[in-house]
Amino acid sequence: MKRPIFALSLLLTSTLTYAQALNVLIYHHVDDNTPHSTSTKVDDFIAQLDAFEEQGYEIVDLESTLKQIQSGEKVEGKKLALTFDDGFRSVCDTAYPILKQRQLPFTVFVTTDPIDANFQGYCSWDQLRDMSQHGATIANHTLDHAFLVRESLQTEEWFERATSNIEMAQQRIEEEIGTAPMLFAYPYGEYNYPLRDWLKEQGYVAFGQQSGSVEFNSDWQALPRFNAAGYYASVESLRFKINARALPTNFTLLPDPVVAESLPALRVELEPSTEAHYPHLQCYFNGQTVDVDWHDKTSFTVLPPKELVNGRHRINCTAPHRNGSPFYWLSQQWLVVNP
Ligand SMILES: [Zn+2]
Incomplete structure (x- = not known):
């Protein structure tokens, strides 16, 4: 009995899948003076936003667009989403005013401990609250940017540590912002099957740092993003990536x-x-x-x-x-x- 059901689901997947895609960009610093590999210079950032508009892309809200694609709903046109990892200061001080002026939505995956400790290089909760009222989604990137799965083959305690790390960061975001979406970004893009499966059970959608396009056939707890910093910040280098699609595979x-x-x-x-x-x-x-x-x-x-x-x-x-x-x-x- 299994075979016809499998064949039908393949057929459905094939017809639904490849008509709609969302490409997601990952940034860290938007700053001329922070480390090159994780930074997008301010002029480059502005040039990118101009180019996306010229090339006909709409910058969309991440959470709602993901829900549309995941449910198989039709998503028209060329869509891009902007994400910023860690909650570095330049995102609040520099990127935010530029995005706010253009009324563009974006998502910041924050590491909550350095914000709680008022570290200088990070946004404050006040800034994040303000941004969340003007188009930003504040989402989970753990308490402390730990290597979540590096000890997963050596010790069983890693699982408890990793999952409570995520749960506690989620709680801090909810306390400070008032709401915490079920969105997570793995520090360094590092994950394994048990953590991915736990996030799925909890109802999270999760992002790695590998390249690619988000489509119906994606792994929704290991979604790809294109790096828009360092050597990859130029408009030319991004041009064919923002147009990318996912290879047809599960x-x-x-x-x-x-x-x-x-x-x-x-x-x-x-x-x-x-x-x-x-x-x-x-x-x-x-x-x-x-x-x-x-x-x-x-x-x-x-x-x-x-x-x-x-x-x-x-x-x-x-x-x-x-x-x-x-x-x-x-x-x-x-x-x-x-x-
Ligand atoms: Zn990070």
Whole structure:
């Protein structure tokens, strides 16, 4: 009896899925004097916002647009959402006035401990409250920006620590802002299956830091975002990313990113597509082109080019549309934690 139901759900997914996408950008500092890799210079930020408008993008409210896409509702036009991680001071002092003047919505994923401690480099609760009344959503990025899952293969206590960290930050946001959406961003984009599954049970939607587009077939507790800082801040570099789509695959079936082995294999099963041109699919491992081992026309494996050291590694795979554009993306993070 199982087979026809499976076939039907595949069919439904295929027809619903690929007509609607939301691309989400991730920022940290909007500042000329903070570290390059996590900063977007003020002029670049303004140039980006101008370019998005010129290119016909609407900057939308993250939470409500996610709900629309997740429920399969039709989302018309080209949509972008802006997110800022950590709650750094420049977001309140510099980015906010620019966004407020343009009446653009945005989301700030805050780490609550440094705000509670009135750390200089961070927004204050007063500022965040003010922003929340003028288009900002204040959401959860843990109490203290912990590495949530690095010890998950060595000790069982990590789960209790990680989940209570998230619950307590959620409570602080609710106390200070009056409301806390069920949105979460993993510090450093690091997650594993047990934490992802717990967030799903609790009703959270969660973001990583891997690249890609949010669509119906996304993993809703591991949503991708495109980095708009450092080397990726230029309008030219963002142009084809904000236009990106998700590769047709079930993203919830990608492997758990936390591995103890130094040569983890990423196997991907794509759905047949009349749009994405799979023969031109390319994969990049930590930015360098790697071989794609095709098993048939729609499934392939990517291996690291050499043994991986402990820490984070990133695989990006992209395939062009048959007409050349847009590009379809899939991104997977490995977090190698050899004891
Ligand atoms: Zn962060």
